[in-house]
Every structure is written in structure tokens, then in C-alpha cells.
Amino acid sequence: MASSTSPSTLETVTAQLQATPADPSTMAAQLETNPMDPNAPLPEPIATTSRLIIRPMHPQDAPSYARAAGTPLIAKYMSLAFPSPYTLEHSNGWIKLNLTDKIPNYVIAEKDHPDVVIGGMGFKPGADVQSHAAELGYWIGEDWWGKGYMQEALAGLTEYGFESGRWSRLWANVFSENQASVTCLEKCGYKLEGVLKGHVQKHGEVSDLHVLGLTIEDWRKWKQSKET
Numbered sequence: 001m002a003s004s005t006s007p008s009t010l011e012t013v014t015a016q017l018q019a020t021p022a023d024p025s026t027m028a029a030q031l032e033t034n035p036m037d038p039n040a041p042l043p044e045p046i047a048t049t050s051r052l053i054i055r056p057m058h059p060q061d062a063p064s065y066a067r068a069a070g071t072p073l074i075a076k077y078m079s080l081a082f083p084s085p086y087t088l089e090h091s092n093g094w095i096k097l098n099l100t101d102k103i104p105n106y107v108i109a110e111k112d113h114p115d116v117v118i119g120g121m122g123f124k125p126g127a128d129v130q131s132h133a134a135e136l137g138y139w140i141g142e143d144w145w146g147k148g149y150m151q152e153a154l155a156g157l158t159e160y161g162f163e164s165g166r167w168s169r170l171w172a173n174v175f176s177e178n179q180a181s182v183t184c185l186e187k188c189g190y191k192l193e194g195v196l197k198g199h200v201q202k203h204g205e206v207s208d209l210h211v212l213g214l215t216i217e218d219w220r221k222w223k224q225s226k227e228t
């Protein structure tokens with residue numbers, strides 16, 4: 001049976017195909033910007049402390065992320081948005097969301113094992129008249145509790161948040177029972193600014209909420225006082 005495509009149409013189609021060759025440099029650039037490329041190198045840290053790095057997520061973080069986040073105590077004083085139990089599906093979805101939408105959340109790893117996630121932390125940027133402020137969120141796997149790691153990581157994240165020029169106020173909400181978290185913030189210069197009575201309810205239990213905050217001016221003064 002004869003083709004319905006006339007020779008002249010064929011020529012046009014062939015010419016169009018030749019006019020759009022696969023450009024290796026364009027393809028390489030597209031691959032480089034694919035946030036979910038599992039073969040991409042580990043991203044550079046945003047902060048380095050004496051024992052830890054805080055770095056953007058990588059698609060291959062999902063298994064160690066889920067392992068570190070997977071014990072029930074981690075979620076006790078977190079919002080309901082933090083899944084418990086924490087599965088591989090959760091970590092894959094969370095990492096994809098953060099990488100695709102460029103959300104300022106990061107992972108914590110030990111310097112010696114930069115590819116093994118031991119915790120997570122990040123900024124929830126304020127909006128409107130609070131655009132200069134960001135709320136901090138953070139957690140670390142139970143195996144690493146009590147080593148002073150979160151104090152170190154929070155100091156690094158705070159420095160990054162202020163020095164990046166994006167925010168001039170950082171703050172955190174803490175369940176009143178979560179005294180270890182309050183201590184970590186206080187050790188980084190944050191001050192208790194208020195207690196919201198009965199403000200949170202988790203699985204039927206009501207708690208007070210402690211608000212701790214730090215302005216860039218107070219952070220500079222606090223840093224200076226530590227150096228002298």
C-alpha cells in the first residue's frame with residue numbers, strides 16, 4: 001500500500017528532525033539540574049561544625065533518613081505532620097518534595113559519614129509581615145541523643161540563617177515537656193519569649209507551648225559575649 005505521506009512532506013519532516021539535534025551540553029545541563037538524580041554528588045554543606053555537617057538532601061538519603069526518624073520517641077513532641085512510624089515511603093516523599101520545591105530543609109550527618117543521615121532540620125519561612133523571620137524545626141535520631149549534637153547543629157543552622165541575609169529573626173515552638181530541646185536553644189542564645197497556655201494538643205494530651213526566639217542583633221551580641 002502506498003504511503004499517504006508525499007515526498008515533499010517527508011522532506012519537511014526530515015528537515016525539522018535535523019534542525020533539532022540532541023545537544024550533549026543541553027542534555028548534561030538538564031541532568032545536572034534534575035534534583036532527583038540519584039547519581040549526583042553529595043551537595044555541599046550549608047554549615048560545618050566540629051563534628052557535624054548540615055547539608056541539602058540527596059535522593060539516596062531516603063533509607064538512612066527513615067532509619068534515623070523511625071523510632072517512636074522522635075515524634076513525641078513533634079507536630080502531627082511528622083509521621084510515626086516513619087517509613088521509607090515517607091522519607092522518599094519528603095526528600096522529593098524538598099528537592100523539587102527547593103524548601104530550606106536539610107539533613108544532619110557526622111563529618112566522618114557524610115552520606116548517613118542522623119537527623120533533620122530546617123527553616124519554615126514566615127510570610128507577609130513576618131517575611132524576615134523563620135521558624136526552626138529539628139530532630140536527631142535516638143542513637144545520637146545526649147552527645148551535644150543538636151546544640152552544635154542548631155548553632156550551625158542559626159549562623160547560616162542569619163549570615164545568609166535571608167532572615168533577621170529565628171524562633172522555635174517547643175512543647176513545655178521537651179526540656180532537652182529548650183536547653184539546646186538556650187545554649188545557642190535563644191531566649192524564652194512566652195508561654196502559650198494549653199496551646200497544643202497531641203493524641204488527646206494538652207500541653208503549654210514555649211516560644212523561644214533570637215534576633216540577629218541579639219545573636220551578634222551573644223556571639224561576642226562567647227568570644228570574650
Ligand SMILES: CC(C)(COP(=O)(O)OP(=O)(O)OC[C@H]1O[C@@H](n2cnc3c(N)ncnc32)[C@H](O)[C@@H]1OP(=O)(O)O)[C@@H](O)C(=O)NCCC(=O)NCCS
Nearest residue numbers: 074077138139140145146147148149150151179180181183
Ligand atoms: C530534643 C533533641 C533535639 C535534643 O537533641 P540532643 O542532640 O540529644 O541534645 P544535646 O545533647 O545537644 O543537648 C541536650 C541538652 O539538654 C539537656 N537535657 C536533657 N534532658 C533534659 C531535661 N529533661 N531537662 C533539662 N535539660 C535536659 C542535656 O543535659 C543537654 O544539656 P547539657 O549539654 O547542658 O548537658 C532530641 O532529643 C530530639 O531530636 N528529640 C525528638 C525531636 C524533637 O523533640 N525535636 C525538637 C522539637 S522542638
